[in-house]
Amino acid sequence: MEMAELQDKIFAFCEAAKGKKKLKEKDILIGVSTELSLEKDEVKKALREMINVGRLMYSYGGGASSVEIPSEEYLREKGMIK
Amino acid sequence: MKKYDTPLIDELEKGPWPSFVTEMKKAAKNNEMANDAVGHLEKCYRTKVGYWKHGGIVGVLGYGGGVIGRYSELGDEFPGVAHFHTVRLNQPSGFFYTSAALKEICDIWDKYGSGLTNVHGSTGDLVLLGTKTDALETIFAEYSSRGWDLGSSGSALRTPSCCVGPGRCEWTNYDTLDLNYALTQEFQDEIHRPMFSYKFKIKMSGCACDCVASIARADMSIIGTWKGHIEVNQDEVKNYAKNGMDINAEIVNMCPTQCISYDGKDLKINNAECSRCMHCISKMTKALKATGERGATICIGSKAPIVVGSLLSWVIVPFIKVEPPYTELKDLIRKIWEWWDDNAKPRERIGEVIEMKGMRSFLEGIGQAPIPQQIKEPRKDPFMFYTEEDMAAFKAKEAEEKKTGKYKF
Amino acid sequence: MALPQRKTDIGPPHYKQFLPPIIQKNYGKWKYHEVLSHGVMVHVGDSGDKLWTVRVASPRLLSTTTIREHCDVAEKFCGGFFRYTTRNNVEFLVSDEKQLEPLKKDLTARGFKMGGIGAAITNVVHTQGWVHCHSACTDASGLVKSMMDELMDYFESKTLPNKLRLAVACCVNMCGAVHCSDIAVVAVHTKVPTIAHENFKNMCELPTVIGSCPTRAISPDPANKSIKINADKCMYCGNCFTVCPPISIKDPERDGVAILVGGKINSLRSNPKFSKLVIPFISNEPPRWPKAVAAIKHIVEVYAANARKHERVGEWIERIGWERFFSLTGIDFTFQCIDDFTFMRDTMRTSSTFKW
Ligand code: HEM
Ligand code: HEM
Ligand code: HEM
Ligand code: HEM
Ligand code: SF4
Ligand code: SF4
Ligand code: SF4
Ligand code: SF4
Numbered sequence: 001m002e003m004a005e006l007q008d009k010i011f012a013f014c015e016a017a018k019g020k021k022k023l024k025e026k027d028i029l030i031g032v033s034t035e036l037s038l039e040k041d042e043v044k045k046a047l048r049e050m051i052n053v054g055r056l057m058y059s060y061g062g063g064a065s066s067v068e069i070p071s072e073e074y075l076r077e078k079g080m081i082k
Numbered sequence: 083m084k085k086y087d088t089p090l091i092d093e094l095e096k097g098p099w100p101s102f103v104t105e106m107k108k109a110a111k112n113n114e115m116a117n118d119a120v121g122h123l124e125k126c127y128r129t130k131v132g133y134w135k136h137g138g139i140v141g142v143l144g145y146g147g148g149v150i151g152r153y154s155e156l157g158d159e160f161p162g163v164a165h166f167h168t169v170r171l172n173q174p175s176g177f178f179y180t181s182a183a184l185k186e187i188c189d190i191w192d193k194y195g196s197g198l199t200n201v202h203g204s205t206g207d208l209v210l211l212g213t214k215t216d217a218l219e220t221i222f223a224e225y226s227s228r229g230w231d232l233g234s235s236g237s238a239l240r241t242p243s244c245c246v247g248p249g250r251c252e253w254t255n256y257d258t259l260d261l262n263y264a265l266t267q268e269f270q271d272e273i274h275r276p277m278f279s280y281k282f283k284i285k286m287s288g289c290a291c292d293c294v295a296s297i298a299r300a301d302m303s304i305i306g307t308w309k310g311h312i313e314v315n316q317d318e319v320k321n322y323a324k325n326g327m328d329i330n331a332e333i334v335n336m337c338p339t340q341c342i343s344y345d346g347k348d349l350k351i352n353n354a355e356c357s358r359c360m361h362c363i364s365k366m367t368k369a370l371k372a373t374g375e376r377g378a379t380i381c382i383g384s385k386a387p388i389v390v391g392s393l394l395s396w397v398i399v400p401f402i403k404v405e406p407p408y409t410e411l412k413d414l415i416r417k418i419w420e421w422w423d424d425n426a427k428p429r430e431r432i433g434e435v436i437e438m439k440g441m442r443s444f445l446e447g448i449g450q451a452p453i454p455q456q457i458k459e460p461r462k463d464p465f466m467f468y469t470e471e472d473m474a475a476f477k478a479k480e481a482e483e484k485k486t487g488k489y490k491f
Numbered sequence: 492m493a494l495p496q497r498k499t500d501i502g503p504p505h506y507k508q509f510l511p512p513i514i515q516k517n518y519g520k521w522k523y524h525e526v527l528s529h530g531v532m533v534h535v536g537d538s539g540d541k542l543w544t545v546r547v548a549s550p551r552l553l554s555t556t557t558i559r560e561h562c563d564v565a566e567k568f569c570g571g572f573f574r575y576t577t578r579n580n581v582e583f584l585v586s587d588e589k590q591l592e593p594l595k596k597d598l599t600a601r602g603f604k605m606g607g608i609g610a611a612i613t614n615v616v617h618t619q620g621w622v623h624c625h626s627a628c629t630d631a632s633g634l635v636k637s638m639m640d641e642l643m644d645y646f647e648s649k650t651l652p653n654k655l656r657l658a659v660a661c662c663v664n665m666c667g668a669v670h671c672s673d674i675a676v677v678a679v680h681t682k683v684p685t686i687a688h689e690n691f692k693n694m695c696e697l698p699t700v701i702g703s704c705p706t707r708a709i710s711p712d713p714a715n716k717s718i719k720i721n722a723d724k725c726m727y728c729g730n731c732f733t734v735c736p737p738i739s740i741k742d743p744e745r746d747g748v749a750i751l752v753g754g755k756i757n758s759l760r761s762n763p764k765f766s767k768l769v770i771p772f773i774s775n776e777p778p779r780w781p782k783a784v785a786a787i788k789h790i791v792e793v794y795a796a797n798a799r800k801h802e803r804v805g806e807w808i809e810r811i812g813w814e815r816f817f818s819l820t821g822i823d824f825t826f827q828c829i830d831d832f833t834f835m836r837d838t839m840r841t842s843s844t845f846k847w
Contacts, residue, residue: 025277058146059139062734064429065146065236065276093778097640102550102632109554126621127777130743134625136736175506181562181571188555197555201575204666227495229504248519250534259506270500290758294577297763298671338760361759367523386665
């Protein structure tokens with residue numbers, strides 16, 4: 001699968017969980033790799049790229065971390081959007 | 083800059099112990115953020131409650147930790163602490179510094195932060211207290227370009243830390259400084275990108291004195307030990323006696339295994355019965371010295387009381403060699419994480435998961451055999467699991483006994 | 492000005508560049524050390540080289556001004572080399588004996604306090620408190636300052652039967668991991684939390700909040716789209732507040748501190764031990780917490796007068812028995828001292844042998 005396509009799938013996976021469940025990185029790796037019959041490492045690589053460019057982000061609450069779609073505020077702060 | 087009236091915390095500038103209030107005021111002299119932190123703290127002392135909000139989501143791009151979001155409920159009254167985030171810098175092994183390195187750290191912090199620090203935080207990081215969200219990327223660029231990386235926070239491998247070890251201690255059984263550095267480098271991904279169910283801490287002490295308190299505050303405690311004899315220098319024993327040590331009361335009678343004898347001249351140790359508690363060595367360091375094979379005991383699981391009670395770490399691997407490149411130890415750590423990952427619910431520390439799933443599941447998961455060094459005593463009640471394999475093994479043993487005519491219990 | 496290029500995943504600098512030449516030379520080849528006073532010890536290498544360590548107190552919360560002062564002292568007497576300890580002291584590393592007395596004089600002139608080595612009270616492990624944490628029921632730094640002002644003699648000069656480790660945690664999260672100290676102060680809440688029901692739905696996950704409660708006091712409250720707390724079960728641990736901001740537990744008149752004693756970390760003579768609760772509640776009394784400080788000082792003095800040489804607080808109490816500890820200290824024994832959480836089975840007495 002093309003990297004861009006895989007990343008869209010990962011994004012869709014996170015979008016579907018938004019407001020319902022806080023996703024750990026592991027949930028995404030297992031969820032997406034099972035859905036698409038891919039290796040977890042491949043999904044991890046794609047996911048990391050998305051986090052590096054701010055398409056997804058690590059979040060934190062109540063002592064535990066999760067992966068989320070960034071808010072506009074976060075993107076503005078990182079200079080990703082004006 | 084606003085001048086705050088601070089009669090309550092001023093009380094804490096009196097007395098001989100160094101005062102944190104004085105430190106805050108020193109920083110406040112030319113820093114708005116620190117100045118507002120002083121006013122903010124006085125208000126806490128007046129009302130007897132804190133005003134910090136739950137940490138928000140802040141960080142540097144690509145990392146999931148190293149910055150703790152901190153905002154005040156009183157941002158309008160004290161704008162300097164409206165944002166007051168913590169930056170954790172990964173400390174060097176053993177907390178050794180040169181003045182040049184620390185001054186550089188201070189210069190950057192004065193430029194972009196409050197000028198307040200904790201040297202160090204309880205996990206080990208050099209903690210920089212108080213900066214604003216929009217300064218974070220700059221701060222990270224300034225520090226990382228000079229060789230300083232962020233420490234950890236969140237559901238990640240927390241910044242490992244170690245005792246001073248071979249740097250300045252005669253008792254260490256392995257190179258704590260080097261192992262700490264090696265593991266920190268090996269697991270950079272696990273430190274910066276939270277991928278676990280919850281936090282995981284590794285602490286390294288060179289001997290049973292455990293100067294980093296690893297047994298009480300690390301999910302994985304690596305405590306130095308030895309397998310050989312305690313070498314006795316009888317001349318030095320005589321010197322201790324001459325200088326007033328009551329060797330029978332202070333050493334012989336306090337040895338937990340009662341394996342030392344002293345006839346007024348020579349001190350003898352029955353090494354086979356010594357449990358390596360370090361008491362005699364620590365009291366007679368000139369006379370006694372551990373020798374022979376060196377390594378460490380690996381213990382797992384200690385944590386604070388949240389959620390269901392505190393734990394001390396349990397012995398899992400009674401003895402492991404600790405020598406570069408530390409391959410066996412690194413593999414063990416990965417196996418431990420894998421089992422934890424497979425079995426933990428969110429926010430469950432490894433000690434809690436072992437309690438839930440059973441020690442057997444854990445030991446099998448990481449490929450460790452049961453041995454008596456792991457326990458204080460065996461189970462007390464007869465409720466236990468027998469797997470088909472266990473029964474087959476018991477039966478096979480009995481069949482073997484029938485053949486040889488000799489019991490093997 | 493352009494920013495320097497950021498780097499990721501580099502880890503900390505290699506420690507070797509921060510080790511003074513004498514340590515590089517004698518690395519892993521130390522023979523013995525001697526404690527010369529509470530402020531100074533000397534390590535001797537197999538080579539015969541000597542390294543003096545002068546330990547100095549720190550409030551842990553440091554301004555960059557004071558860190559720079561540490562740097563200046565190190566440059567003047569130690570070739571710029573120094574370190575901090577796990578209990579937040581500063582240690583100046585001297586390889587030239589001629590520098591030792593001038594260093595001590597300089598430190599005294601600057602007002603730095605030397606001590607904490609050997610059978611003494613050293614720096615207090617503690618947490619953030621009101622200075623920097625949302626969860627705090629007290630201010631850790633203020634308590635530490637107040638108690639160490641009173642115990643200063645035991646840091647600088649007076650000798651105890653053994654080391655005595657103090658710790659302060661500003662809530663039961665116990666970031667400082669105070670549970671294994673000779674004397675620990677843990678700040679506690681004493682009231683059932685309240686809930687801003689209107690914010691619950693937006694800010695909290697129901698299963699997480701229910702799961703956060705160690706005593707299973709929390710159940711759903713469908714009418715309010717929120718949760719309710721069973722007051723008979725809640726032990727005020729605050730964990731629900733940690734995972735769900737609309738829950739509130741702070742209360743200025745009901746928050747306070749508890750005192751636990753008899754813990755230890757090392758394995759010398761006896762196994763590591765948890766500290767055990769002896770005083771369940773003392774009100775928060777900023778800025779100086781006089782009653783809490785008096786209680787700690789009293790326990791230190793009773794230990795100093797009664798323990799044998801080399802006994803830690805916990806070892807002394809195990810030898811004389813807890814009933815004797817309570818009678819010697821005159822501390823009231825209360826229901827809170829009897830475990831009704833996870834350790835009751837192991838902590839009740841199961842024999843008819845005890846003292847009066
Ligand atoms: C569920 C339990 C815990 C929660 C929710 C929690 C939460 C927090 C929070 C909110 C802070 C930030 C304080 C600040 O703003 O500077 C903090 C700091 C810290 N916590 Fe925890 N904590 C927990 C348990 C622990 C434990 C058990 C340890 C160590 C054994 C620990 C070690 C630290 C350290 C080292 C810091 C940095 C500040 C310091 O050194 O005092 N935490 N924790
Ligand atoms: C599944 C577990 C157990 C079963 C089925 C069981 C059953 C029995 C039975 C049938 C008796 C004989 C009663 C008689 O003399 O008529 C007995 C006696 C006794 N059991 Fe148990 N028992 C169990 C566990 C225990 C345990 C765990 C303990 C102690 C820790 C215990 C302590 C005793 C004692 C002290 C006696 C009296 C012995 C005597 O006469 O001197 N039992 N038990
Ligand atoms: C009876 C038990 C102990 C003995 C004999 C002992 C001995 C020593 C010695 C000889 C040193 C100097 C090592 C060096 O830096 O050259 C030292 C340092 C230190 N010890 Fe202990 N210790 C004991 C228990 C503890 C405990 C229980 C703690 C903490 C909970 C502790 C914390 C420290 C700290 C913080 C240092 C400073 C060195 C460092 O930062 O690593 N010690 N101890
Ligand atoms: C009387 C109570 C206690 C005392 C005196 C005490 C003392 C300490 C000390 C001295 C440290 C080392 C801190 C440092 O090096 O900066 C520590 C760390 C720690 N303690 Fe405690 N502790 C106590 C209670 C607890 C309890 C009840 C828990 C958990 C249930 C706990 C969990 C921890 C943890 C997890 C750490 C490691 C912190 C880290 O990773 O930095 N402690 N404690
Ligand atoms: S833990 Fe042991 S080896 Fe490490 S500094 Fe302490 S006494 Fe030395
Ligand atoms: S190390 Fe401990 S057990 Fe071993 S001889 Fe010395 S005092 Fe006894
Ligand atoms: S002990 Fe509690 S109040 Fe103190 S710093 Fe840790 S979480 Fe915050
Ligand atoms: S404070 Fe603790 S015991 Fe009380 S309801 Fe909340 S989580 Fe449960």
